[in-house]
Amino acid sequence: MTGSVTVVWALARKDLLLEFRNRDVVVAIAAFSALVLAIFTFAVDLSDQNARVIGPGVLWAGIAFAGVLGLNRAVATEVEQGGMDALMLTPVSRDLVFMGKALGNFIFLALAQLAVLPLFAVLFNLVVFRWEMLVICILATTGFSSVGTLFAATSVKTRAREIMLPMLFLPVTAPLLIAAVEATASVAIEESWSDMAQWLQLAAAFDVVFVVVAALAFQYVLEE
């Protein structure tokens, strides 16, 4: 058990170190989702009532789209420079390789959200800094990073991978997007835990199913 944790952390640490040196992924995700938020401040009318209705959807759609771009970048670098082949040579099981990559991507997405959420609060005049929001972000990011890691590795060898990843990722994560948007809307009108319980349950169920499924399916992606 401790061995597995060491392996997963070693793999994630490698990605974080790489990211710390070039800052490709986190900056790309944060900048793009910030841009989506900024565009929507003038693309739609954000009077008080509108912001509550539209804001959560814009936030999570922005994060999902930006996340796709970032994940594409993260995996493409790995494959182009032969990192994936090297990972396959390491004597650890495939699901641990998956967990390591997914943990790295989780941290990238989480860091980008840390930058984007204050901007969202300012631009849309909505309350987001509450414990509920932290739980929503963790649940959404877990699902996004596990499905995203699997599909980014799946689509990396396709022609037109920039379009292939979102085509796979967005429909499959639709339930998670719905849950995150609805729960965030609850937070924005300052409802309590029990009002958003069903959305959190849905997101948690999605995460449990897809962390397991993606970890099991990852071996098929690595196999040549």
Added chain:
Amino acid sequence: MHTLSQTEPTGRHNPFMKSISLLRDWNWLLALSVVLTALTLYMAFVWAPTEANQGAIQRSIYIHVPVAWVSMMAMVALAVFSIIYLRTGRARWDRLSAATAETGLVFGALMLLTGVIWARPVWGVWWTGEAKLTTALILFFIYVAYLMFRTYFPPGAQRQRLAAVIALIGAIDTPIIYWAANLWAEAHPPVIIGPARDTESAVGPEIGITMLVGAVSFFVLFLYIVVQRYRTRCAEDEVMELNRHVGATQAAGA
């Protein structure tokens, strides 16, 4: 006749002739489909009475519901074939999966199209956030992604495996999508302002029977298209294999 068979003694063994005769073998399915389609059209437009609440537009349900059933069944079949492929690794299950997905996508598109046409006069809106609609739309896009992946990924065993994985993920996702869409529809009650808003139509025996005949008819059509598509794929793979062989022989000769 006799001389002809003597001039072409290898006719039966010629792969082209063989495939022609196989093609002929499946024509009974096409004939059955034609008969059933004619029967469905007759029942839908002549035999079944006009429904009281919705009027003539209700007759489009005899197309919409069977097509929707078949497209859902195709999704289940796709998942089953993909599991069998992952367990056995035989290319025929992959070809069958591809044929099922392609045909299923066409039926899915027909389902959405006929549904939209029906909803406008009956619900007063083309589209609404109803749970089944949302689920069907998301599943349609998963079908599209599956087929796009098959087109974009370089051919070979890895493509077959990954395509099967994508199909399985779509199948596993289906109940979660429906759950999410249901919760969403509860939180945002769908807009329905047409004649069907408060009166639930009474389903007479004619309506049910016509729908069932329609379902059988579209299922036979589906089966026929899948069989033909499967056979085309076999031929395509064979041509690719032969091309590779020719290429290798030429390279060896040069």
